[in-house]
Amino acid sequence: MNKKRCQADLESKTNNDYGLTNESSVQPDLRVNLAGIELANPILAASGPFGYGHQYRELFDLSLLGGIIVKGISPEPWEGNPPPRLAETTGGMLNAIGLQNPGLEKFLKEYLPSLRGSGTKIIVNVIGCSVDEYAAVASRLDGVEGIDGLELNISCPNVKAGGIAFGTDPASTGNVVSTVRKQTGLPLLIKLSPNVTDIASIARAAEEAGADGLSLINTLSGMLIDLEKKTPLLGNTFGGLSGPAIMPVALKMVWQVAGAVKIPVLGMGGINSARDALQFIMAGARAVAVGTGLFYNPDLPAEIKEGIADYLQQHRFPDLKSIEKIAQDPKGEE
Numbered sequence: 001m002n003k004k005r006c007q008a009d010l011e012s013k014t015n016n017d018y019g020l021t022n023e024s025s026v027q028p029d030l031r032v033n034l035a036g037i038e039l040a041n042p043i044l045a046a047s048g049p050f051g052y053g054h055q056y057r058e059l060f061d062l063s064l065l066g067g068i069i070v071k072g073i074s075p076e077p078w079e080g081n082p083p084p085r086l087a088e089t090t091g092g093m094l095n096a097i098g099l100q101n102p103g104l105e106k107f108l109k110e111y112l113p114s115l116r117g118s119g120t121k122i123i124v125n126v127i128g129c130s131v132d133e134y135a136a137v138a139s140r141l142d143g144v145e146g147i148d149g150l151e152l153n154i155s156c157p158n159v160k161a162g163g164i165a166f167g168t169d170p171a172s173t174g175n176v177v178s179t180v181r182k183q184t185g186l187p188l189l190i191k192l193s194p195n196v197t198d199i200a201s202i203a204r205a206a207e208e209a210g211a212d213g214l215s216l217i218n219t220l221s222g223m224l225i226d227l228e229k230k231t232p233l234l235g236n237t238f239g240g241l242s243g244p245a246i247m248p249v250a251l252k253m254v255w256q257v258a259g260a261v262k263i264p265v266l267g268m269g270g271i272n273s274a275r276d277a278l279q280f281i282m283a284g285a286r287a288v289a290v291g292t293g294l295f296y297n298p299d300l301p302a303e304i305k306e307g308i309a310d311y312l313q314q315h316r317f318p319d320l321k322s323i324e325k326i327a328q329d330p331k332g333e334e
């Protein structure tokens with residue numbers, strides 16, 4: 001095709017051909033549907049750092065979040081790991097909390113009631129040491145008022161399989177997902193571990209077993225050594241690395257998984273700004289979650305929301321759908 005013809009073709013295309021809007025003053029639509037859950041905006045609080053929302057309620061109006069994913073809940077209370085449980089790293093942190101939690105019944109009685117009126121969607125992160133434990137939590141939560149979805153943390157060790165995490169193998173992933181699927185009609189997200197060789201094969205196994213969506217990434221396994229004591233720094237020896245240091249790893253995995261499945265993806269891992277969040281959406285995420293960033297900047301969700309809206313408006317995109325997965329096409333926006 002000659003240069004003149006190309007130019008003419010380009011000029012004959014309207015903004016609408018690219019899904020763009022001519023109205024730069026129109027407020028972009030930030031609503032998204034994540035695995036059947038209608039979110040007012042695509043920013044969620046990731047499971048763990050947000051606890052059950054209490055501390056953050058004093059810092060900002062929880063309804064500004066698209067959703068809250070509460071800290072992992074098991075059938076019975078878990079005590080967690082011995083201290084030290086937290087350590088700073090360059091650009092991130094290591095945690096070895098050990099999924100300490102009050103157990104399902106205490107969560108329902110003492111924590112859920114105040115979350116119900118928070119004006120945002122509530123997703124419960126489910127943990128277990130066996131397939132039966134995951135199934136028990138899912139079944140008990142099915143139909144409970146105020147719960148909009150479940151997120152299965154499959155990074156937990158499978159005690160019956162010698163402590164190997166459920167999410168490190170497609171077969172055990174498929175087994176836990178299909179068992180839980182039978183117990184609940186709630187939207188079911190599966191939280192993938194990055195500590196695997198081929199995350200796309202785990203993602204496909206979860207999709208085939210009935211997942212409605214995938215969230216990723218969980219923390220990356222790591223450790224530090226105390227130079228004075230000459231021993232591992234964390235009480236549990238190993239911990240999970242999170243925060244800005246892991247962002248490019250997480251982004252790559254979101255890109256790989258979004259290219260491998262049809263169900264929507266919730267992207268997370270080191271998100272620290274609207275620019276980070278936009279990259280996850282362009283890589284294929286439907287929505288994003290912030291975890292560690294909340295520890296040092298509680299204004300992060302508001303800043304991300306505003307930054308995404310500004311970007312869409314400046315680039316005249318009417319909604320998030322227009323940029324979701326756009327970077328999967330090597331040509332990007334032509």
Ligand SMILES: Cc1cc2nc3c(=O)[nH]c(=O)nc-3n(C[C@H](O)[C@H](O)[C@H](O)COP(=O)(O)O)c2cc1C
Nearest residue numbers: 046047048071072153217218242243269270291292
């Ligand atoms: C202190 C802490 C506790 C966490 N607890 C959970 C948990 O209970 N369940 C879970 O699926 N992920 C848990 N995570 C992982 C986060 O949800 C998230 O996947 C990870 O930290 C990467 O995101 P970030 O870099 O924005 O923190 C925890 C992370 C941290 C730092």
